[in-house]
Amino acid sequence: MSRPAQWSVSAQLRLLVITMLCIVPVVAGAALLTVRSNSLDTARSSQALSPAIDATNAVRQTMTDANTAWIRQVAGTSNDEAAEVRAALTTIEQLVDRQQAALSRDVLPRSDRTRYLQLSRDQETAAQAWFDWIDQPATGTDAAARTALLAGADQRFDAFRAVSATLQSQLGDQRAQTRERIAGAFNRLLALMLLLTVLSVVGAYLMWRTIEGSLSRPIVRLRGVVGRQRAGDVLAMADGRAGAAEIRALADDFNDLTTTNRALLEEQAQVLRMHELVLDVAQMVRSAEDIEEVLRLVCSHLGTEMRADRVLLYTLGDGEGGVDERVQWHRDDLPPLPPLPPSLAGSVPDVNRELRREGSVFVIRDLLDPEVARDERAAAFHRATGARSLVMVPVGVGERGLGVLALMTVDIYRRWRRFEIQAVQQCAGYLAQTIAQLRLNEMQLEQVRRLTELDRQKTDFMATVSHELRTPLTSISGYLELLEDGDYGGLEPSQQSALRVIGRNASRLRGLIEDLLVLNKIEASGLESDPEDVLVSDVVRGVTEMLQPVAARGSVRLVVDDVDPCLEVHVDRIQLERALINLGSNAVKFTPAGGVATITTRAVGREVQISVADTGIGIPAKDQARLFDRFFRASNANAQAIPGTGLGLAIVRAIVEGHAGTLGFESTEGVGTTMTITLPLLGKPAPPRRMAPPASVSAPASVPVTATPPGPASGNEQQASAV
Numbered sequence: 001m002s003r004p005a006q007w008s009v010s011a012q013l014r015l016l017v018i019t020m021l022c023i024v025p026v027v028a029g030a031a032l033l034t035v036r037s038n039s040l041d042t043a044r045s046s047q048a049l050s051p052a053i054d055a056t057n058a059v060r061q062t063m064t065d066a067n068t069a070w071i072r073q074v075a076g077t078s079n080d081e082a083a084e085v086r087a088a089l090t091t092i093e094q095l096v097d098r099q100q101a102a103l104s105r106d107v108l109p110r111s112d113r114t115r116y117l118q119l120s121r122d123q124e125t126a127a128q129a130w131f132d133w134i135d136q137p138a139t140g141t142d143a144a145a146r147t148a149l150l151a152g153a154d155q156r157f158d159a160f161r162a163v164s165a166t167l168q169s170q171l172g173d174q175r176a177q178t179r180e181r182i183a184g185a186f187n188r189l190l191a192l193m194l195l196l197t198v199l200s201v202v203g204a205y206l207m208w209r210t211i212e213g214s215l216s217r218p219i220v221r222l223r224g225v226v227g228r229q230r231a232g233d234v235l236a237m238a239d240g241r242a243g244a245a246e247i248r249a250l251a252d253d254f255n256d257l258t259t260t261n262r263a264l265l266e267e268q269a270q271v272l273r274m275h276e277l278v279l280d281v282a283q284m285v286r287s288a289e290d291i292e293e294v295l296r297l298v299c300s301h302l303g304t305e306m307r308a309d310r311v312l313l314y315t316l317g318d319g320e321g322g323v324d325e326r327v328q329w330h331r332d333d334l335p336p337l338p339p340l341p342p343s344l345a346g347s348v349p350d351v352n353r354e355l356r357r358e359g360s361v362f363v364i365r366d367l368l369d370p371e372v373a374r375d376e377r378a379a380a381f382h383r384a385t386g387a388r389s390l391v392m393v394p395v396g397v398g399e400r401g402l403g404v405l406a407l408m409t410v411d412i413y414r415r416w417r418r419f420e421i422q423a424v425q426q427c428a429g430y431l432a433q434t435i436a437q438l439r440l441n442e443m444q445l446e447q448v449r450r451l452t453e454l455d456r457q458k459t460d461f462m463a464t465v466s467h468e469l470r471t472p473l474t475s476i477s478g479y480l481e482l483l484e485d486g487d488y489g490g491l492e493p494s495q496q497s498a499l500r501v502i503g504r505n506a507s508r509l510r511g512l513i514e515d516l517l518v519l520n521k522i523e524a525s526g527l528e529s530d531p532e533d534v535l536v537s538d539v540v541r542g543v544t545e546m547l548q549p550v551a552a553r554g555s556v557r558l559v560v561d562d563v564d565p566c567l568e569v570h571v572d573r574i575q576l577e578r579a580l581i582n583l584g585s586n587a588v589k590f591t592p593a594g595g596v597a598t599i600t601t602r603a604v605g606r607e608v609q610i611s612v613a614d615t616g617i618g619i620p621a622k623d624q625a626r627l628f629d630r631f632f633r634a635s636n637a638n639a640q641a642i643p644g645t646g647l648g649l650a651i652v653r654a655i656v657e658g659h660a661g662t663l664g665f666e667s668t669e670g671v672g673t674t675m676t677i678t679l680p681l682l683g684k685p686a687p688p689r690r691m692a693p694p695a696s697v698s699a700p701a702s703v704p705v706t707a708t709p710p711g712p713a714s715g716n717e718q719q720a721s722a723v
Contacts, residue, residue, distance in 0.1 A: 023199045031192045038185035041178045043107045049175040052116065055099035056123075056168045060161070062091050063127055067157050070134050074146060089131050096124045112174065119167040126160035218243030222251060234262055267417075274423035277305040281427045285434035292327070298431055299329040306420060308407040309334060310385065313395070314348045315403040315435065334410065340384055347377065352401040355394035361421060362392035366413035389414040391421060393428045397436045405431065469513050477506050515647035529572040529658060533682060536601055536608055537563040539573065543580040544599065550585060555593035558584075563601045567608050568682040571659045579652040580610065583675045586649075587614035589642060590673070606681050613674040619667040627665070628653055636669065652677075 066088035073085065103116040133156050134149075221239060228236040237258060238251035281298055288294035295313055303311040311329040328337055339345065355361060364372055366389060367382045381387065387408035395403040405428045482488060484499055491499070544560050551558040569576075580599075587597040595615040602609055619627065623634045633646045649663075656663045656677050667673040 019203055023203070024196070031189055034185050034189050034192065038182055038189075040107065041181050041185070045175055045178045045182070048102050048105045048108050049171055049178065051102035052099050052120075053168065053171045053175065055095050055102065056164060056171065059092055059095045059099065059123065059127070060164050060168070062088050062095065063130070063157070063160060063164075066092075067130075067153070070153065071150070074150060085134070092124075092127055096120065096127075116167065116171065119163065119170070122163045123160065123167055126156065126163045130156040130160055214244040215247060218247040218251070222247070222254065225254070229258065234258070234265065267419075270417070271419045273305065274419050277301070278423050278426045278430075280305075282430050285430045288434050288438065291435060291438050292325075294434055295327040295431070296329070298427065299327050302405075302407065302424070302427060303329045303331075306407055306424070309410045310337070310387070310406075310408050312337070312385070312406045312408075313403060313431075314340075314345075314406075315395075316349055316352065316401055337385055341380070344377075344380055344384055348404055349401065351392070352394045352396065352404050355392070355404075356396050356401060361394075361425065362390060363416050363421060364390040365415055368413070386410045388412060389416065391416050391424055393421075393425050395428045395432045395435070397432045400436070402432050402435050469509075473506060473510055473513065476502075477510070480506060512647070515651060518651055529575060531570050531572050531659070534569055534571055534573045534576070535565065536567040536569060536610070537565050539576055539580065540599060540601060540610070543577055543584060546577075546581055547584040547588065547597075551588050551597060554588050554591070556588050556591045557594075557596045558588070559596055559598045561598070561600045564603060567601065567603055569608060569659075569679050570682055571679065575655045576659070579655045579677065580612070582648040582652050583612040583677075586675070587612050587616065587673070590614060590616035590637065592616065603681065604678075607678050608681055609676055609678050611674055611676045613672060615672040618669040618671050618673055619665075620669045624665075624667065 066085050069084040069088070100117060100120050103113060103120060105113075108116070130153065133152050218239070221242075225236045225238045235258075238254045240248050240251035240255065242248070243251070280301060284297050284301070285294055295315070299311040299313055302308070309331050313327040315325045315327075326339065330336060340348075351362075364378065366372065367378055367387055372378050373382075381390070385408060388410055389412075390406060390408045392404060392406045394401065395405055405424065407424060480499060480503055483491065484496070484503075540560065540563050544558065547558055584597065584599065591597055591614045597615075598611075598613045600611045600613065617636050619634050620636055623632075626632045627634075628650055653663050656679070659679055661677060661679040663675070663677055665673060665675045
């Protein structure tokens, strides 16, 4: 029979549990009885004995006080003592009721209840006898009669005290005994707990000795073996002959795992090496700038780390028409391979498509195997390369095939492991991304070069056309002025009207040319600003003076609110005036006769807002998203044939944003439009900078207008068209 130390852990624990189950109920039962007895004694003391003793003491004290008061009454004739004596009888009756109620509780034994209640009734009878004696009428008033009355009262009072003392003594003795039992119960309970503790300690010690022999020491030895293996001793084995059954089984399992682990260590090292290989290839291709150089580096690294004899990479030309280039690596003692025969080279694109379509690779352990040798392509590849074993993976991105990567051995056949094949596939993926990216970079550089050249030609064309249009327009304006002044003779009213039409259109054309020149300048190199500290009130006043004649001709009332003279901004004054004139002329142009255009200025925090509002035709909601597009005009403006080019707001926005500001608007069709320029106050000046070109599409902005107002061009109107 085996020793307990060799039993299973569950058997040892069952032995301990059975032992404790035998000890604990006995001790727990004794403790329960002790606690129950203690609880009963406590209830007797607190619910019956103590209240009864308190009531007995109160009865004796009340009788004593009544006797004293009666004696004073007999000695004198005070009515106060008589009232006190009569009240004492009622008090005593209440106290006796409370005393008897306490002595009637079930916590007292029946015999004790009977005895105590009898003594209580005797006490009550003796007290009543005293009260009956003192209530009898006096038979005389001489000294002998009082002496006889007092003697009878003393005799009855002594009888009461004797009965009361007996009751109090018995109650006090029993309460003292009860308290002694309560105190003794605690000591007994403490002794029981001590006994249980000793038994538990002994049982724990015995169990510890058993577990130490069956669990602890074998586990320590097993842990030592694990430590040796962690230190590098992979041959360390556990002792499977000592300890509990579970420990012995664990040792056997550990030994099996050790045996299996030895076989996995080499594979894990190889997997780690493959991961490092993939990371190295990824690092190589990230820093690649030349396709040929990175392909040679990757092939060399793959062959060395994969312990291959040869690595071949065939890249395909555009359209996968055939092999565009070949990169090879080989062992130092092997000669380089000549180009593939045309029959094999022509099949490379087909192999690439086949592998990518099926999402697979070619893995051949032994090309000399009879079953493999029957495949004509395999046999031809062996004759051309001398390969004995082969791994071939496709190189491509998406649907585009870029080449084929092949690793081979030439001396012996080889079993290609799964993680090796995965590493080759991952490296092929990095190669594909690099080839595609480098080719794309080349194409993008060429496209950028062509687009840059095209943009330069467009800019030159716009500048040339604008300047060429300016020259004849100047001549037209000059001769038009001579005709209006009569230098070539008098003109009929109809001729004068025709000249005014020509003048208005010449002014409109001049504004268009100036806007085109400004936009061309912004796109080419940006507008150079010359910022200075400017009072907002001065700018608004100057703009108002320029817009007053235009508003008067259009029968539009121009209202300018008072401007805080302390508001100051850091801007290019000419450019800011141009922006405000553009907005103001828009407000006048798109407001019917009798309408109102309002310029309002206010400070909001560390910014100033300059708003230009009108009661004009407004902007349709469908057109508001394109207001900053060059040459875009609102549909209702086109429908009413209101002149304009759609370039003014693009220029305004470029000016405002060039000064670190924003341009916003609110508009309702048929109600009016409010354009708001927001600029930083001088406390936070905007740094001088070259203004960015206006976006063709952006956030909502302003109505499509030109900076030139309708009618003949005056001096102020011409200034509105100049930067």
